[in-house]
Amino acid sequence: MGMMTAEQYEESLGKLNLVVYMFGERVEDVVGNPIIRPSMNAVAKTYELAHRPEYEDIMTVTSHISGKKINRFTHIHQNTEDLVKKSKMGRLLGRETGCCFQRCVGMDALNALSIVTFNIDAKYSTGYFKRFLKYLEYVQENDLTCDGAMTDPKGDRGLPPHKQPDPDHFLRVVEEKKDGIVVRGAKAHQTGAVNSHEIIVMPTLSMRKEDEEYAVSFALPSDADGITYIMGRQSCDTRKLEGGTMDQGNLMFGGHEALVVFDDVFVPWDRVFMYKEYDFTGQLVEYFASYHRQSYACKVGVGDVLIGAAQTAAEYNGASRASHIKDKIIEMNHLNETLFCGCIACASEGRKEPSGTYCVNTLLANVHKQNVTRFPYEIARLAQDIAGGLMVTLPSEKDFRSPETGKWLEKYFKANPDISTENRMRILRLIENITLGTAAVGYLTESMHGAGSPQAQRIMISRSSNVAEKQRAAKKLCGIEE
Amino acid sequence: MKNDLGSMLRVGVKYCGGCNPEYDRVALVEQIEKRSGEKIDFTPYGNGKVDLILAVHGCKTACADMSGFEGTEIWNITDIKDAEKFIGEVVNSGTGI
Ligand SMILES: Cc1cc2nc3c(=O)[nH]c(=O)nc-3n(C[C@H](O)[C@H](O)[C@H](O)COP(=O)(O)OP(=O)(O)OC[C@H]3O[C@@H](n4cnc5c(N)ncnc54)[C@H](O)[C@@H]3O)c2cc1C
Numbered sequence: 001m002g003m004m005t006a007e008q009y010e011e012s013l014g015k016l017n018l019v020v021y022m023f024g025e026r027v028e029d030v031v032g033n034p035i036i037r038p039s040m041n042a043v044a045k046t047y048e049l050a051h052r053p054e055y056e057d058i059m060t061v062t063s064h065i066s067g068k069k070i071n072r073f074t075h076i077h078q079n080t081e082d083l084v085k086k087s088k089m090g091r092l093l094g095r096e097t098g099c100c101f102q103r104c105v106g107m108d109a110l111n112a113l114s115i116v117t118f119n120i121d122a123k124y125s126t127g128y129f130k131r132f133l134k135y136l137e138y139v140q141e142n143d144l145t146c147d148g149a150m151t152d153p154k155g156d157r158g159l160p161p162h163k164q165p166d167p168d169h170f171l172r173v174v175e176e177k178k179d180g181i182v183v184r185g186a187k188a189h190q191t192g193a194v195n196s197h198e199i200i201v202m203p204t205l206s207m208r209k210e211d212e213e214y215a216v217s218f219a220l221p222s223d224a225d226g227i228t229y230i231m232g233r234q235s236c237d238t239r240k241l242e243g244g245t246m247d248q249g250n251l252m253f254g255g256h257e258a259l260v261v262f263d264d265v266f267v268p269w270d271r272v273f274m275y276k277e278y279d280f281t282g283q284l285v286e287y288f289a290s291y292h293r294q295s296y297a298c299k300v301g302v303g304d305v306l307i308g309a310a311q312t313a314a315e316y317n318g319a320s321r322a323s324h325i326k327d328k329i330i331e332m333n334h335l336n337e338t339l340f341c342g343c344i345a346c347a348s349e350g351r352k353e354p355s356g357t358y359c360v361n362t363l364l365a366n367v368h369k370q371n372v373t374r375f376p377y378e379i380a381r382l383a384q385d386i387a388g389g390l391m392v393t394l395p396s397e398k399d400f401r402s403p404e405t406g407k408w409l410e411k412y413f414k415a416n417p418d419i420s421t422e423n424r425m426r427i428l429r430l431i432e433n434i435t436l437g438t439a440a441v442g443y444l445t446e447s448m449h450g451a452g453s454p455q456a457q458r459i460m461i462s463r464s465s466n467v468a469e470k471q472r473a474a475k476k477l478c479g480i481e482e
Numbered sequence: 483m484k485n486d487l488g489s490m491l492r493v494g495v496k497y498c499g500g501c502n503p504e505y506d507r508v509a510l511v512e513q514i515e516k517r518s519g520e521k522i523d524f525t526p527y528g529n530g531k532v533d534l535i536l537a538v539h540g541c542k543t544a545c546a547d548m549s550g551f552e553g554t555e556i557w558n559i560t561d562i563k564d565a566e567k568f569i570g571e572v573v574n575s576g577t578g579i
């Protein structure tokens with residue numbers, strides 16, 4: 001098939017028979033649904049840019065298995081340059097869409113599995129790596145979007161899977177058959193789930209022998225029998241139903257998340273990449289998390305948009321020459337570029353794994369993601385400071401268009417005489433969208449919890465920092481001999 | 483302007499990936515094309531044999547992948563000033579390569 005165009009991608013989604021629910025009703029036309037469609041547009045952008053000469057250097061790469069030109073989102077990183085380009089791709093797409101473009105999580109799952117299936121085989125002679133490569137070839141050949149499904153509902157956070165009062169709170173194998181396994185459970189918060197052709201399931205935490213039936217990883221077509229999607233709400237989501245062009249802030253793009261329920265779903269053996277090797281669950285979580293923490297390069301691109309919007313709002317308000325406004329823009333750039341440093345650094349300092357895949361530097365990826373849990377909030381705070389209160393008290397587009405009230409809004413919300421009131425309203429709506437509307441799901445709360453909550457990074461930072469070596473250096477300099 | 487064989491100079495355009503460009507690369511190439519008039523045949527790289535590759539990078543990092551162009555003359559552009567230089571030396575003077 002080769003690389004899909006955006007149009008072919010949309011067409012391919014239309015052929016899926018997904019079971020999707022939203023607001024208590026089955027969604028029959030998933031692609032055409034006005035709440036879901038902007039998220040489809042964002043994924044479609046990953047296909048569109050791959051065909052544009054001015055982006056192909058980042059968006060495409062040569063497959064190490066087929067030698068063909070493929071979309072980078074289906075690639076297994078072969079060197080640190082690939083990792084750096086992945087970070088740059090995140091910034092590019094974040095800036096082009098102003099939201100979460102959803103496709104990175106599947107790429108990270110593929111890369112993590114390319115390492116861990118190889119490592120499991122090395123210990124248990126299992127044959128997972130060969131299976132995985134066959135699957136990868138299928139994904140690359142058909143240019144598929146994959147949902148990377150790690151997070152279980154997890155029930156009582158203080159209990160391991162096998163001790164949960166409801167055993168289905170972590171996804172598990174409920175039956176083993178000659179030709180495959182049957183799984184039951186759910187995956188929560190699944191980014192881009194209904195825009196995906198495939199769903200790649202991984203365990204959510206490091207497990208022990210008692211959790212053996214939960215130690216499972218596999219891939220399924222997203223419309224496999226028994227899978228149900230229940231769409232998550234986003235703040236201000238129903239503005240997309242209002243039909244205007246201003247109040248949703250971002251006219252074209254958005255993200256989505258869903259709860260994915262697996263109600264006794266059959267998985268054939270050729271799509272199983274881990275089963276009962278509980279001693280490799282921690283490794284799979286760590287590799288996936290490291291890659292995905294790097295992936296938050298996308299927040300730098302969304303940050304670019306927010307900084308641009310804040311500067312524009314300042315100019316439209318007539319406040320852009322004030323020194324404190326200029327300083328706030330400097331601070332926003334400082335924070336945003338610091339994030340960029342992190343995602344470039346963990347990529348440049350990547351390493352080769354026994355499977356041949358390159359992985360990011362774990363410590364630096366975790367430091368990067370820890371910064372991501374903080375800086376977008378501060379950038380958003382500064383953007384709101386610069387925007388002024390109107391970004392949350394602005395009447396609707398319908399009031400602006402109404403013959404009765406429009407003239408008052410036109411008159412009283414005029415600021416800089418050279419700028420139309422409508423344009424001022426548009427930029428304020430975009431800032432609202434990113435800092436507390438639908439896109440804030442991706443820019444803020446996903447920055448906090450996506451790829452693991454802040455404490456998860458602190459544990460990894462603690463584990464990866466060589467403090468003993470730092471002590472040696474310090475003691476040597478001041479003459480301590482022990 | 484002509485190449486050594488007397489036919490019109492063919493320039494293959496190769497862009498960087500554009501992660502964070504400091505200017506509009508596509509608009510700049512359009513400008514160069516416009517100012518070159520009929521003198522140069524601009525074409526996407528890989529579209530047949532070219533006399534010169536114009537590598538258009540969005541910033542000074544200049545990270546476009548130039549492997550595969552060994553043996554072909556490469557002219558790098560990383561900002562608008564570089565574009566003026568290209569126009570001055572290759573398009574106008576005819577002595578650029
Ligand atoms: C917008 C968004 C998109 C996402 N996309 C995806 C996706 O595509 N795929 C995917 O697999 N996942 C996805 N996630 C899930 C994400 O990885 C989880 O949100 C994250 O791992 C935290 O889990 P949780 O939300 O269940 O929070 P919890 O685990 O309940 O955490 C809440 C708080 O409790 C603390 N805590 C939890 N358990 C313990 C414990 N045992 N001991 C001490 N403290 C504890 C945490 O540190 C945190 O402070 C997404 C999340 C968001 C918000």
Ligand code: SF4
Pocket residue numbers: 088498499500501502503504539540541542543544545546
């Ligand atoms: S040259 Fe600059 S803008 Fe272009 S991809 Fe490289 S770093 Fe990004």
